[in-house]
Amino acid sequence: MIAEVLxxxxxxxxxxxxxxxxxxxSEKLEETGILVVRHCCAGDDMDTLVSLxxxxxxxxxxxxxxxxxxxxxxxxxxxxxAKAAGVALFQDKAALKSIEDYFKPKKRxxxxxxxxxxxxxxxxECIPNPAGTAPGFVQTIGKCRFFFLxxxxxxxxxxxxxxVLPEIEQIHGNNRLFxxxxxxxxxxxxxxxxxxxxxxxxxxxxxxxxGLRAVFPEIHVKLYGRGKDSRYLDECIEQAxxxxxxxxxxxxxxxxxxxxxxxxxxxxxxKKSTIAIAESCTGGLISHWLTNVPGSSTYFHFSGVTYxxxxxxxxxxxxxxxxxxxxxxHEKTVKEMADxxxxxxxxxxxxxxxxxxxxxxxxxxxxVGTVCIGIASPDSIKSFSYCFTFDSRIKNxxxxxxxxxxxxxxxxxxxTED
Amino acid sequence: MIAEVLxxxxxxxxxxxxxxxxxxxSEKLEETGILVVRHCCAGDDMDTLVSLxxxxxxxxxxxxxxxxxxxxxxxxxxxxxAKAAGVALFQDKAALKSIEDYFKPKKRxxxxxxxxxxxxxxxxECIPNPAGTAPGFVQTIGKCRFFFLxxxxxxxxxxxxxxVLPEIEQIHGNNRLFxxxxxxxxxxxxxxxxxxxxxxxxxxxxxxxxGLRAVFPEIHVKLYGRGKDSRYLDECIEQAxxxxxxxxxxxxxxxxxxxxxxxxxxxxxxKKSTIAIAESCTGGLISHWLTNVPGSSTYFHFSGVTYxxxxxxxxxxxxxxxxxxxxxxHEKTVKEMADxxxxxxxxxxxxxxxxxxxxxxxxxxxxVGTVCIGIASPDSIKSFSYCFTFDSRIKNxxxxxxxxxxxxxxxxxxxTED
Numbered sequence: 001m002i003a004e005v006l007x008x009x010x011x012x013x014x015x016x017x018x019x020x021x022x023x024x025x026s027e028k029l030e031e032t033g034i035l036v037v038r039h040c041c042a043g044d045d046m047d048t049l050v051s052l053x054x055x056x057x058x059x060x061x062x063x064x065x066x067x068x069x070x071x072x073x074x075x076x077x078x079x080x081x082a083k084a085a086g087v088a089l090f091q092d093k094a095a096l097k098s099i100e101d102y103f104k105p106k107k108r109x110x111x112x113x114x115x116x117x118x119x120x121x122x123x124x125e126c127i128p129n130p131a132g133t134a135p136g137f138v139q140t141i142g143k144c145r146f147f148f149l150x151x152x153x154x155x156x157x158x159x160x161x162x163x164v165l166p167e168i169e170q171i172h173g174n175n176r177l178f179x180x181x182x183x184x185x186x187x188x189x190x191x192x193x194x195x196x197x198x199x200x201x202x203x204x205x206x207x208x209x210x211g212l213r214a215v216f217p218e219i220h221v222k223l224y225g226r227g228k229d230s231r232y233l234d235e236c237i238e239q240a241x242x243x244x245x246x247x248x249x250x251x252x253x254x255x256x257x258x259x260x261x262x263x264x265x266x267x268x269x270x271k272k273s274t275i276a277i278a279e280s281c282t283g284g285l286i287s288h289w290l291t292n293v294p295g296s297s298t299y300f301h302f303s304g305v306t307y308x309x310x311x312x313x314x315x316x317x318x319x320x321x322x323x324x325x326x327x328x329x330h331e332k333t334v335k336e337m338a339d340x341x342x343x344x345x346x347x348x349x350x351x352x353x354x355x356x357x358x359x360x361x362x363x364x365x366x367x368v369g370t371v372c373i374g375i376a377s378p379d380s381i382k383s384f385s386y387c388f389t390f391d392s393r394i395k396n397x398x399x400x401x402x403x404x405x406x407x408x409x410x411x412x413x414x415x416t417e418d
Numbered sequence: 419m420i421a422e423v424l425x426x427x428x429x430x431x432x433x434x435x436x437x438x439x440x441x442x443x444s445e446k447l448e449e450t451g452i453l454v455v456r457h458c459c460a461g462d463d464m465d466t467l468v469s470l471x472x473x474x475x476x477x478x479x480x481x482x483x484x485x486x487x488x489x490x491x492x493x494x495x496x497x498x499x500a501k502a503a504g505v506a507l508f509q510d511k512a513a514l515k516s517i518e519d520y521f522k523p524k525k526r527x528x529x530x531x532x533x534x535x536x537x538x539x540x541x542x543e544c545i546p547n548p549a550g551t552a553p554g555f556v557q558t559i560g561k562c563r564f565f566f567l568x569x570x571x572x573x574x575x576x577x578x579x580x581x582v583l584p585e586i587e588q589i590h591g592n593n594r595l596f597x598x599x600x601x602x603x604x605x606x607x608x609x610x611x612x613x614x615x616x617x618x619x620x621x622x623x624x625x626x627x628x629g630l631r632a633v634f635p636e637i638h639v640k641l642y643g644r645g646k647d648s649r650y651l652d653e654c655i656e657q658a659x660x661x662x663x664x665x666x667x668x669x670x671x672x673x674x675x676x677x678x679x680x681x682x683x684x685x686x687x688x689k690k691s692t693i694a695i696a697e698s699c700t701g702g703l704i705s706h707w708l709t710n711v712p713g714s715s716t717y718f719h720f721s722g723v724t725y726x727x728x729x730x731x732x733x734x735x736x737x738x739x740x741x742x743x744x745x746x747x748h749e750k751t752v753k754e755m756a757d758x759x760x761x762x763x764x765x766x767x768x769x770x771x772x773x774x775x776x777x778x779x780x781x782x783x784x785x786v787g788t789v790c791i792g793i794a795s796p797d798s799i800k801s802f803s804y805c806f807t808f809d810s811r812i813k814n815x816x817x818x819x820x821x822x823x824x825x826x827x828x829x830x831x832x833x834t835e836d
Binding site: 007010011012013014015016017018019020022023024025026027028029030036037038039040041042043045048052070071072073074105106108111112113114130131133152154211213222277279283284285286287288290291292294295296297300301302303304305306307308310311314315344345346357358359360393394397 | 425430431432433434435436437438440441442443444445446447448454455456457458459460461463466470599608609610611613614616627629630631632634640642695697701702703704705706708709710712713714715718719720721722723724725726728729732733762763764775776777778807809810811812813815
């Protein structure tokens, strides 16, 4: 079975948006054992879209298309699909219902332009969109089954996994091989080192293809397993995971695809502990990440984003002597910050950051990328210093915040420094 | 002149890497006034690549291809290009020199696999690669001039701007059109409403094509202008922008492509004012956004992420009576939070959020998506309540934070409520 993935939209063809949908869809199809042969992208131009759909329809068995289903004038995918299939557009009841269902709880009326979104090619089957106004649809063009989805990633993801993938798997039928994907998340090692530690996996487990992906600031090891025997496949994945855990060791923070903040939250819950944060250079990012986890209010008490020295002194009780003598970016200062935020909130742990995210503010002694991290526990106060060399304020904030959470994770697990 | 952009590589077609090269190249071509009609991507498969190159060669005038020029067995782009052009591969002197020049300062010898990289299709012209082992080349296939470049972004960028773009501009010659892109950022209106307010732009300004893009929680109106007279084009863009400003009004927060936090930062700087935040449901996101802006330490003093009621009382001085009587999510509470954080930090403005981001914690009275926002200014304390209906904790945090910044922006500009 041959699959192609198409994306439409002027914003992609002009380069003002990077198409991430095609990678997402390809990855999911790949995991299901379906071969993706091409990606194509065209702008919001009728002739180009119609010929693209016709070509793909003569070549592929299935095609997934994203974009161009919105309410505005430049959203012309449905019309292009109808032209390529040689049919007319008509108002689809299921599509209209999808739009009505979306608007009902919002108590908004459907505007003229939204009615346009209910026009589907004759013979198409609607794919409802619970998260937006643009219903998708399935349509045969040439010899190929086309799945049309909106371009907004969050709407597309759920429609793809809930409606499209099951139908594609059914079309794929008995040729089906079992698939497994395992994500092992690593922090604190360079991609090349992680890659070297995977040597030998493919030889010893021929069913498994390892892949590496840098998702800054993490490295994900992905194990793709494919085979006819599902139980044997599970055993292989398990053994390969154990092997990788031995080789990479404590830099692995999750084998379930969990985020660092979810892992830290799980550990805090398990230990019935709570956390309070004093953030300077990370500017609220640590608490934003922690509070992205549903239920985090159980263990997350407070974060003081103390950008100014005065706030460090007034809110956290850092002494002005320490700041005057050592400066804001110093291990002694972050120890006082961590201890202070722990004391004023009564949390089990206090975690503090102070550093220089850039682009300005660096000195020869403390260049941009310098960060000090303090952690106050029931029985100790520790501090750490690092100097990273990323040329970006945002990347610095991210690596600082991730390093602080990694220190907290190791403290919670009783892992001593390497 | 019609251009196409191609990317090759199994890593892209399987979705393990997102193709960012094509967006980069498209944007540069677009800026030069060249119309990109398609992007295509194929894996490292000889038949697919040969037919892709032939098709493109029969359709386009120029094509830029990235990837598949490396030293390993799966790098087959040169061979596929030779087959599509119907010529043989031969060792190219300039390509060999490019590889030698790369290795010389590193004192490394050229390996057998690197020699392969000097094999180019007969008639091709080498594009030297100063930053890597893979030389590029220019080759005519069909009626189309193909520019082949390595897939490593940093190597590709410099080769593209230094060697490829000048040659393309020369081919483009006198047909050159001038281009302008203008981004108008809107918050607080649905995409369909913004789209409706753009009606008539294309009729009145035929040189300008408006585009819409939802970048949650913002809507971006993009004006693409193209014409032979650069001064006239500038005037059209200016007039169209003014028209849009009139139609959309105060919901426009930037006409320079700036983020909301950058706009708010600019206003705070202009008014020599400072800000302190008390965040509950936004969990640190407002301060994370504000501190993403370089130089924000001038006006950003402090944010207290007071998730627990105790922290609201202890740190911000909210009265326990208010919390007991009205609850944490209430206009009276956020007024006390905003006033409290302004008072303890001495900032000009205090901004506070309290709400229910979900997925749990909602009640019939205050469902998930409810947020109260308070703002304390030198001469007033105001509060606002909203109920959003996004089915996502992260989206709720984002829309809450954005709404709070919008309230601050309007306060700074003296815009009264609509």
